[in-house]
Amino acid sequence: MNPRLTRADFKLVMLLGLGKTAQVYLARAPDGREVALKLPRKEVRTNPRQARMFAQEVLLSLGLTHPNLVRGLAGKPYGEDAFLALEYFAEGSLQQRLAQGPLEVGEGLGYIQQVAQALIYLHNRGIVHQDVKPANVFISGTVAKLGDFGVAKTPNDTHPFERAGSPYYMAPELFKGEAATPAADAYSLGVLAYELFSGRRPFECESYDALITAHLTQPPPPLTGVDRPLAQAILGLLAKHPRDRLSLTEFVQVLKGESPSPTPKDEQPTTPRPSLLRRLFRRKP
Known part of the structure; x- marks a missing residue:
């Protein structure tokens, strides 16, 4: 998947869950792949500590490679359009x-x-x-x-x-x-x-x-x-x-x-x- 993709490149399909820091959607990437799209809440983006935490998740998800770690596909760590696209698991957790x-x-x-x-x-x-x-x-x-x-x-x-x-x-x-x-x-x-x-x-x-x-x-x-x-x-x-x-x-x-x-x-x-x-x-x- 193209790492230069932006949040706007993903089409939201349905809400998967609401967390304390982010909303997670089932979304479709430009190539048709289903992904889990994580969008930080507004209060997270404006809170320095929580913004660092989200940014860390983006950077680690994109930077770590192991067959038993959830793979990050695209993301932006900071800003109004911060997001993280991850592998989607239909079976859940x-x-x-x-x-x-x-x-x-x-x-x-x-x-x-x-x-x-x-x-x-x-x-x-x-x-x-x-x-x-x-x-x-x-x-x-x-x-x-x-x-x-x-x-x-x-x-x-x-x-x-x-x-x-x-x-x-x-x-x-x-x-x-x-x-x-x-x-x-x-x-x-x-x-x-x-x-x-x-x-x-x-x-x-x-x-x-x-x-x-x-x-x-x-x-x-x-x-x-x-x-x-x-x-x-x-x-x-x-x-x-x-x-x-x-x-x-x-x-x-x-x-x-x-x-x-x-x-x-x-x-x-x-x-x-x-x-x-x-x-x-x-x-x-």
Whole structure:
């Protein structure tokens, strides 16, 4: 698609959704392709912080290339005619898929592994997504793609955003005001995986304060319906302290039935891995 396309080049077909910062339409590109057209609200375009967030989403969507990231097709980051044209997914997101009930293990594993690979790609480039959740994972058949980079933390971010993310999926350290790291994305993926296989999040609370307390202090309820190694691996992502969590590379290796490679030096935990991981990764004779 021609990157020089403007907002006026797209024909609106129907409204897909209204978000806090943007309206999303099903639109048709000049070549006839259906796209998701994201238009920032007026108050977003005139608010410096929110305008930066939208611009970041445009630039990252157009600049990042990975088979499991939603692809940006055209866009303009700033101005009255700011917009972002994205791949359109007729099947919607994992949130819509979850409305039908928990996923079969094989289906869920495929999606989780793809999202993990997308996050590893981001982390290798110094980017922390900060908002991993079912509503931001879009599906087409057996393919899953992670989208929405509005609150992502980037290496060159001179205007750090406030604590970002969706409370049900946020890592404990973020509630304590600590900086987001790849380990925080790993925790969010753990919540997502738990939800895919159980049909519920590990912590469902009636108040925000109760939810914070649960993330900080309570172990998740046992995860049933999947074999023990998979359940243990998901719980390994949900460790309360970042240094005790599985890295996403290790998690993917577990999903593939492999023993993990040594953790890279810059990811080494400051304390020994818990005995859970030693049991999980022990090779069979």
